[in-house]
Every structure is written in C-alpha cells, then in structure tokens.
C-alpha cells in the first residue's frame with residue numbers, strides 16, 4: 001500500500017492529513033458515479049450545492065483557461081511541420097532515409113522511436129518540476145490541486161506502466177499500421193492545406209473516438225476491469241497519461257489516433273506531427289499544471305478530480321452533449337469569488353496544515 005507513504009510538501013516530509021493527500025487515496029467509485037462526491041473540507045459540511053470543491057482554488061491556475069495560446073501552440077506545431085517539409089533539404093533527407101532504411105522501417109521504428117523520445121523528454125521535464133522542490137516552487141502557482149503531490153513510489157509505479165504500454169501496445173499497433181497501411185516516406189511532401197486538413201481530420205477522429213470510448217469504459221460493467229487504474233490519480237502527473245491498462249491503451253488512447261491515420265493515409269511526416277502534438281497535449285493536460293502558453297489542463301484535470309464529467313480531449317463534445325455542467329458552474333463560481341476577493345476556507349486550512 002502506497003497510501004501510507006509520506007508526502008513531500010515545501011521541502012518537508014509530512015504525513016498525509018485531511019488536506020494533504022497521496023494520490024492513492026481510495027475513492028468511493030459508486031458514490032462518484034452517482035454524482036455524490038463528498039469533498040469534506042476541514043471536517044465541515046460543504047456550503048456550495050452540497051459540496052465544496054477543493055479544485056483550481058488558486059486564481060493563477062486558471063489564467064490559462066480557454067486561452068488562445070494553446071491554439072497558437074497547435075497552429076505553431078502544424079506550421080513548423082509544414083515549414084520543415086517545404087525546405088529542399090527535407091525532401092533530400094526523406095529520399096536518402098528511404099533509400100537507406102526502407103519505408104517499412106521508417107514507419108515502424110521511426111514512428112516508435114520519435115514518438116517515445118518526445119513523450120519521455122517532455123514527461124521527464126514535468127517530472128523534474130514535480131519532484132524537485134526548487135523547480136516546483138516556480139510552477140506551484142499554476143498547480144490545479146496544489147495540496148496533492150505524488151511520491152517517488154507512485155512515480156515508479158507509473159513509469160513501469162508507461163514502459164509496458166509503449167512496448168506491448170504502441171509497438172504492435174505501429175507494426176500493424178506499418179505492415180498493412182504503410183505511409184509514404186518519399187520526398188513527395190504535403191503542402192499547407194493538406195497538412196492542415198490531415199491534422200484536423202485526425203483531431204476529429206480523436207475527439208469522437210476518445211470521447212465515446214471513454215464514456216463507454218466508465219460504464220459500471222467495464223470500469224473496474226479497464227479504466228479504474230487510470231483514475232487512481234485524482235490529481236494526475238504528466239506520465240500518468242499512459243498509466244492505464246493495456247486494453248485502455250489500445251482502444252481509448254491509440255485506437256482513435258490510428259483510425260484517422262489509416263483513413264487518410266497521409267505522408268509519414270504528418271503522422272509524426274499528429275502523434276507528437278497529441279503526446280504534448282496529453283502530457284500537459286495530465287500534468288496538474290495549467291501553465292500559460294501550454295495546453296489548458298483544467299478540462300481533463302476536472303475529469304480526474306470529479307470523475308463524472310469532461311470525457312473528451314478538447315471539451316467540444318462535452319459542450320455539445322452537456323457532460324460538463326458542474327465544471328462550468330464551478331468555474332463560474334470561482335470567477336465570482338475572484339471578483340469579490342473571496343478567501344477560500346480550504347486555502348486557509350491548507351496554509352495552516354502546511355505551515
């Protein structure tokens with residue numbers, strides 16, 4: 001049991017208290033599924049619609065809410081890919097690479113190595129900010145649930161699972177696509193509209209596929225076997241984006257991405273663009289930091305916290321299908337409190353508990 005592990009807060013090792021929790025704190029799944037989440041703040045009965053959320057209370061963690069910067073980031077990544085592809089040297093590079101290794105090896109090993117390298121590089125940066133107190137002090141004002149930090153034991157558990165999923169799910173699925181839907185690796189590189197269109201076509205498949213598979217695995221008959229593991233972290237860390245069962249990794253995380261790729265069969269460079277962009281997105285949205293300039297982490301963080309809302313990656317289908325009502329109500333309430341300079345009781349309690 002890791003739930004007894006000490007939690008590092010502000011340089012001191014503390015035992016978990018009512019307000020400082022490890023990530024393995026057991027959650028009453030049935031109560032959550034029924035919407036009866038009881039966040040007992042400092043032992044007091046809640047005062048807001050039967051419950052007092054201890055989530056995104058720092059106004060600084062909401063600066064990035066619905067920001068345009070994440071769209072700038074997305075367009076920037078797409079444009080960078082387009083720009084690189086337009087350089088004459090890039091065409092020569094692809095021809096030389098294909099001549100040397102062959103299209104299959106680039107599709108298979110190139111995809112796996114590049115996507116894994118991007119995932120680990122950014123994930124380790126987030127991990128450093130989680131585990132090093134000096135680095136953490138620079139970003140803690142953007143932390144959505146600042147009273148929750150993971151332990152080394154929990155991180156080890158997550159990293160083992162990440163490696164397992166990358167080897168036993170990602171690799172075979174990439175092999176399948178490389179074998180039966182091999183992508184072009186020649187110097188016949190796509191222009192702007194194709195790059196843009198493929199990205200948003202893939203994004204549409206991802207939004208729809210992830211949303212509906214995710215709702216399905218929240219069904220009581222599937223939840224315990226497939227998805228419960230991913231919800232072990234109510235305040236996740238970046239690497240926890242791949243902390244899930246093999247089945248979830250196949251059907252929820254990788255399946256929808258590959259469907260878009262197989263339907264459109266773009267140039268290999270566009271598959272790498274989409275993979276890396278989604279990886280950056282999922283690492284940011286699981287990081288529990290809502291840092292301006294990066295992807296808005298509030299949407300998915302709320303899903304881990306509140307469990308019954310925000311099933312999609314972008315929030316679009318949640319808006320359309322109304323699966324984010326409490327989320328919107330709580331954000332509106334926080335904005336109202338910001339406007340009034342309202343001091344949250346849980347913040348005061350937290351400050352007391354961590355002094």
Ligand SMILES: [Zn+2]
Pocket residue numbers: 214218227231303
């Ligand atoms: Zn879920």
Ligand SMILES: [Zn+2]
Pocket residue numbers: 230236241286300304
């Ligand atoms: Zn998640």
